[in-house]
Amino acid sequence: MANKDVTDPARMEKIVSLCKRRGFIFQAGELYGGLNGCWDYGPLGAELKRNLKDFWWRKTVQERDDVLGMDGSILTHQDVLKASGHVDSFNDPMSECPLTKARLRADQVPAAGPGTEVTFLGAKDEESGKTTDKSFTVLIPEGKQEPERSAEKFAIQFYRELLGKGSKPVLDPAARESRPGPREGALYNPENGVMLSEPRSFDLMLSTKLGALALDNDPKAIAYLRPETAQSIFCQYKNILDSNRVKLPFGIAQVGKSFRNEINPRNFTFRSREFEQMEIEYFCHPDDGLRLTDEWLEARLAFYEEIGIPREKLHILDIPDGERAFYSQKTYDIEYEFPFGIQELEGVAYRTDYDLGVHQKGAGKPLEYFDEETKTKFLPHVVEPSAGCDRTVLALICEAFDEETLTDDKGKDDVRTVMRFKPSMAPIKVGIFPMLKKNEEQVAIAKDIQKSLQKWMTVFYDDGGALGRRYRRQDEVGTPYCITVDFDTLGENGEELKNTVTVRDRDSMEQERMKIDALLPWLLERVR
């Protein structure tokens, strides 16, 4: 549940602004006015996102012996999504009430009882003289006194809305029709009897046509951009099982793009039309499903802790009966306190054998598992931890963003913007500076250090402007350490300081002197 009390739009605006200013995230197609619900990651955002995905893959696939990875096609056979139920449920025809703007599923609108149907063909505003020929129809139930009078009230309300605030719509008595209703095929709002708009289907999946000649709108040429990565896992489950000598329980993991034609993209990258998921489908014996769902929840919470999202900022929602998808026996939502409210990062859902069941039926091919020990055949159940990658990147950014007020020697306040990323997530691990750009020896040593470190981690060399300014620039993008080559490094202040540099810590702003040779192991221990 979104708690309105915790929203902080001003903070969010600063975050969005910093993302653009420093090259984390830009709006897609900005040059041409922007493309709604689509975003591009700039240099720093791309590093951050890659760090997250790589870490997830390492923890989920490489460091476990019961999870295998795959990378499925984005273009999806339409039959896959017909079997999964996406084609139908993503195409609900919806009708709208022109008066209340309520949107109703056309197939669920109850049939209206008998009455008088009145249609108005337009109205004129007494004040401005503006007219409209938009028609408005309402069904007044049988038994109501003076049905035309009741209908007029609705009509005036409708036309007032249409003609604008303060308008006084007048109905032309000639421009109306009355007849017994309801009419065959027409839908009426059960709340007020107003005739609903023609059902329109809201296509929530993105589709394309395969084949160079997508002729005649051949419906067989339609392919969908996958609305979730899960389906390719279910469809390849058997191949992976057969080719990898695995036994239940085991999981298949995937990181990749999915697409949904969101009606209303919102909240920066949080709800986008193109987004990346990090999903696991964990196949198991039916007896183990509920227990494994709880275990995965714990594993996932530990993951968030590791990437720097504290447990107390996460909220776990145990979705109650009746609110879960019909096939799910247990669903947890893991939510994070974004500045725009508490919103979902990940769902951990016990989906039973629903998915394999529908594909077994849809494809007409057996997907059962034969258990050697018990000599039984059954359809595996599945636990699905499904995380939003872009959402998690956004959470990392929101969590990292900090404005620290510093007071200098003269008692003057100064605000330091710091992205407090966990070093393992930080886009740049180390900033490397010569104290003075003009000093050739310092520059040469700094560049040597850059060369030796960049095989192992992302580094950033900077010799522009005052040193303090360079530190602050790195603070703003979350670089955990900065190395400065100074006169001590050159040996000007004694042999014991020669070949040492300072390492400045982002969070404490404190500095430590160490030998150049010691840098690599010291850093590797801290930034990975």
Added chain:
RNA sequence: GCGGGCGUAGCUCAGUGGUAGAGCGCCACCUUGCCAAGGUGGAUGUCGUGAGUUCGAAUCUCAUCGCCCGCUCCA
């Protein structure tokens, strides 16, 4: 999709019918011995886009795209 607000330099914004601005940032040079603050010079805008009204539009009108808020939706 509906209602409201908004769109001017990289960022934050001023400019309500008459020559496109400020602060910060950015670039160059100078200065600078460790936390954004000195000096000098410089670049940057079809005023979101398109049409209309007008002698003249950043400013008024309409459309369109995008952003924010509230609904709606979220298998």
